Amino acid sequence: MSGVQGKMKSRASKSGSPARKSSPGKNTAQQKGIFPVVAVGASAGGLEAYTELFHALPADTGMAFVVVQHLDPSHTSMLAEILAKATQMPVGEVKSGVKVARNRVYVIPPNACLAIESDVFKLTPRGKGVAHQLAINFFMRSLAEERKSGAIGIVLSGTGTDGTSGLEDIKAEGGITFAQEPSTAKYDGMPRSAIDSGCVDFILKPKDIAKELARIQHHPYVLAQEQAGARRSKDRVDPADPSQPAGKDFNAVLDGLRKSSGVDFSQYKPNTIHRRALRRMVILKQDSFGAYAKYMREHPEEAGKLFDDVLIPVTSFFRDFEAFEALKTQVFPAIVKDKGNKGTIRMWAPGCSTGEETYSLAMTLLEFLGDRASSFQVQIFGTDLNEKSIQKARTGLYRESIAEEISPERMARFFVKVDEGYRVNKAVRDMCVFARQNLATDPPFSQMNVVACRNLLIYIQPALQKKIIPILHYALKPSGFLVLGSSESVSAFPDLFSIVDKRHKIYSKKSIASRLHYDFVQSYYPEGSKQNVPGKELKHATAMRDESDIQAEADRLVLRHYAPVGVVVNGAMEVIQFRGRTTPYLEPAPGKPSLNLLKLARNGLAVELRSLITAAAKSGSSTNKHGVQFDNNGHPRFLDLSVTPLGEGEAGRKGEREKRPIGNRFYLVLFHDVTPQWTPGPKDGPSRKGKTAASNVEQREMKRLRQEVADAREALRSTIESEEALKEEFQSANEEILSANEELQSTNEELETSKEELQSANEELNTLNAELHNKNSELHELSNDVSNFLNSTRIPVVMLDRDLRIRRLTPTAVKLLKVRPSDIGRPIADIRPNIEEPDFEKSAAKVLETLQPVEREVRDLDGHWH
Secondary structure, three states: OOOOOOOOOOOEOOOOOEOOOOOOOOOHHHHOOOOOEEEEEEOOOHHHHHHHHHHHOOOOOOOEEEEEEOOOOOOOOOHHHHHHOOOOOOEEEOOOOOEOOOOEEEEOOOOEEEEEEOOEEEEEEOOOOHHHHOHHHHHHHHHHHHHHHHEEEEEOOOOOOOOHHHHHHHHHOOOEEEEEOHHHOOOOHHHHHHHHOOOOOEEEOHHHHHHHHHHHOOOOOOOHHHHHHHHHHHOOOOOOOOOOOOOHHHHHHHHHHHHHHOOOHHHEOHHHHHHHHHHHHHHHOOOOHHHHHHHHHHOOHHHHHHHHHHOOOOOOOOOOHHHHHHHHHHHHHHHHHOHHHOOEEEEEEEOOOOOHHHHHHHHHHHHHHHHHHHHOEEEEEEEEOOHHHHHHHHHOEEOHHHHHOOOHHHHHHHEEEEOOEEEEOHHHHOOEEEEEOOOOOOOOOOOEEEEEEOOOHHHEOHHHHHHHHHHHHHHEEEEEEEEEOOOOOOOOOOOOEEEEEOOOOEEEEOOOOOOOOOOOOOOOOOHHHHHHOOHHHHHHHHHHHHHHHHHHHHHHHHHHHOOOEEEEEEOOOEEEEEEOOOOOOEOOOOOOOOOEHHHHEOOOHHHHHHHHHHHHHHHOOOEEEEEEEEEEOOEEEEEEEEEEEEOOHHHHHOOOHHHOOHHHOEEEEEEEEOOOOOOOOOOOOOOHHHHHHHHHHHHHHHHHHHHHHHHHHHHHHHHHHHHHHHHHHHHHHHHHHHHHHHHHHHHHHHHHHHHHHHHHHHHHHHHHHHHHHHHHHHHHHHHHHHHHHHHHOOOOOEEEOOOOEEEEEOOOHHHHHOOOHHHOOOEHHHOOOOEOOOOHHHHHHHHHHHOOOOOOOOEEOOOOEO
16 A cells, blocks of 8 residues: 555465455454564574574563574584573474474474464475575565564574565564674674665664563564453453554544655555554554654654555565466457557556566566567556655666566566666666556546556555546546456446456456546545544534634625735745735736736836845845835825735744745735825915925925935845845856866766777677687588588498487488488487398497497398498
């Protein structure tokens, strides 16, 4: 599950049959009341680490321990006897068919691979394949599939990478993983490989791993079944119980996850998220959801870690092998025959995780098309909400253990071996496009021939399924196909899809007059929150909502008739909202349309607005200017201008406004007309009072002009400072460009050196090619000479190789030995020669063995002697 896009747990066996899944909402291990099983893997230097670990472990952890060591297959192991001296728990070698038990230590025997199924150990002889070479991965994968969240994996000292893939499988199924601190390991190859993969929860010394295991045995994550039994005995639900996905504390965790990721997980089946949260609580030593929710608020990065844990990628190449074969036989032929495709094939894999399924679709299609692949334009889209998974999918780089999932023929055709593992070749990667997308909220792709949405719907609730299925229907072409996982179905939508292959869950789109509703904005509040509101509180909430609506209507009326007009602009001075009638002050300029405030400003207001917005940006507080004069159709008018930063609030007063980039700020610009409404009276005339009034007007005008000059000087000074700042920025940018240029020149020189080396290597190859050509010519001439010699001689000659197969023969040998040119390559024993020699084959074999000739007189069937 990834938004609606990642798959939290969906694995299939290599044979292609679906893997066992714990149903959403039920943890298989906990459901059975099964105790944890700990897989401990090590190689070189592991004996010291084992001894330190088991010496520090108590004898009553309630767990079973399985030690998987790289052992010499030709010698008897003494590991069980050595470990028995370091622990009080019973220690013994594993025997096939033995049922696992608590508080015991089991040791893998030499020359065997170990697995666990239905609580019973199964031993198989070690083979030559990669899976059998990596015995730790082999057992840990089996343990992860068997015990789910009841599996614990530990990797100790050793060389190589065995154990890394196994820990990834355990973590993917909800288990807990450990690795030895590399500095304490005698050989740090195995623990360092596991740590670098990012799948390790704890990196500790062996004795500290023992202490952590002793702590984990008392955590609710491990004791969930006992707590579930206690709830049943009390016959009530405890909202504070951390073993169940209910209560306000769990909703607080979901809310913190939503705020951090922007994804609403309340519409998903909660038990998977619940188990993942409990797993994080184990790691962080939190015993309740309330404490964990508080920890998330105090440590914002924890929400991201939980998000990654919920969306942990679990997938494989060609998962459910038979389903991909069904695509070849039922889907791809119909797509190729459809003339409406016009040589274009488009497929979409929502919830692609790390890309294995997307690449599997591409490989399967290329195998089907064969030589016709070049005549089709193929686009395969893989989407997922987990950005880390998308990045890995784009690189197309996978670990060496994928050789267990893919046939040698496909490995040779579609993969390239590199130091880190295997990389999908460029031809396949160029067909695939990966992008981050949330299927529930983001617009879908369209005109798809195939949508492979496998093992994704099982993790979401029916309400969200009803939204997603029509989206998938919309994404398909009229002749498109939908492919689902083995546990999924669209039976609730018989009007949208018809069944093509019920077993492999392949459906075809029905061409109906359906319409997609673009409601790609959803509420991010937990669905259960409304159900917890009592009746009186719900009525009170409704009354408060009605009251707020009335208040909002009153505010709109006041703003429309009495408040000053204005605009809201962003940091780039682009108008994003007009408030009221701004025509007297703002008007579009002739030419290309623009919403820039300075281009819209009329009658010299641009200078005033620029200086006020600049001052507001620097101070972070409101700035004003009174008595700004402007001309309105020949009549002088006066304005009060005000610029106020928006969204600052308490953060701005506490000095946190600097954290917000200037380009992301918004400003409210208000225009308030304060022109005096004065008209001359009937008694007003030329008098001393009139002259005094005129003088006062002149003084006010002089004062205003002086103020304008001062403001102009201030604006000029601000402009000069801005210009100086821009010069500094340009100089800094120029220095960075010069530095980059130097780096590019250095790179260019390295490329020139590489080019010269390649030219030298090319010349050497040309010389070698010429020598090989000469040798080939000499060999050709020699072959012709031998052939001419044999064809011209009258002696019957037959040349045999070491397997007594015919290599060459002369024309005269046809009659005597009854061989023809078509017999070249056949054993001489298949030929019945025309001579009486019963020991012919033995004689030829003796010559090959001793390199000494044998001569005999023989008679042919016609009575002639030779």
